[in-house]
């Protein structure tokens with residue numbers, strides 16, 4: 001089985017699109033729907049995660065995942081208190097549920113409906129959008145970073161949505177027929193949310209919002225479909241543990257089936273889907289920018305024996321030609337991260353050459 005590693009841009013065409021890595025394997029949705037006797041040990045083997053139980057799962061902490069109210073952040077009377085909560089959420093959790101986010105219900109309902117319909121389409125139709133090697137856009141299987149890495153029990157649709165001047169809608173799925181429109185509406189609403197969140201994050205850091213304004217200009221949507229897994233679901237993951245290589249990620253849990261778990265003080269905490277919220281998380285680039293104060297937390301997705309799960313991740317990232325420099329709070333603060341070139345970071349994140357380390361480790365000042 002071959003990993004088609006990112007070949008990288010051809011110099012003139014430097015874009016996030018060219019940095020993906022994909023594995024041309026069988027579609028998981030099709031595998032999941034095969035008859036139980038067809039789903040042999042041999043076929044499921046590559047998905048079995050021996051370390052899945054290495055850390056305990058603490059369901060009772062689920063209610064502690066912070067909730068941040070964007071309406072309260074915007075209101076001068078409540079802004080300060082809410083901003084302190086936001087700071088705490090970014091420092092201690094790296095994840096928060098964002099309520100009163102302002103995205104109209106019908107926009108969310110539209111993109112949810114069309115994402116569900118897309119994955120219901122016959123395999124041959126979805127395959128029309130198959131990923132090209134080294135392309136983040138298209139339909140395929142989840143990325144893997146090394147030949148021996150366990151496979152994830154999920155299929156994805158990657159859509160490169162922003163910035164408007166660079167996107168090419170002709171790569172977007174045209175089925176269901178309302179999909180392009182619903183993606184476009186959702187994408188532009190999320191750009192607004194990401195801008196507001198970034199502005200409030202800048203305030204919590206006491207830095208000029210201008211300093212974060214260019215960190216969110218590119219957006220990639222990833223629609224994930226994790227089919228039910230009739231065979232040993234407790235040993236299989238929809239998405240292996242990782243942190244996001246983004247600045248900010250905004251997640252929509254499409255059908256509210258629980259699956260996401262976040263790593264908190266050595267244990268896994270399941271996140272309860274909330275229909276009224278978007279789940280926001282700090283990505284690696286924000287961790288670098290805050291010199292480690294805001295945490296890009298590891299997370300994973302578990303799967304179900306009988307229920308499928310769908311989600312939409314929106315990764316907000318800077319242009320590839322920039323750099324991220326740690327902002328230091330005080331003169332005494334220890335410098336944890338190097339000034340990092342965004343393109344180099346993105347290549348590293350997507351590459352299979354991580355020597356068991358994470359991309360974030362490579363951005364650290366050596367010796368730490």
Ligand SMILES: O=C(O)CCC(=O)C(=O)O
Pocket residue numbers: 222224239244251259260299301310311312313
């Ligand atoms: O499906 C989810 O809940 C999370 C997906 C995720 O972690 C990602 O897309 O990076």
Ligand SMILES: [Fe+2]
Pocket residue numbers: 242243244299
């Ligand atoms: Fe993630």
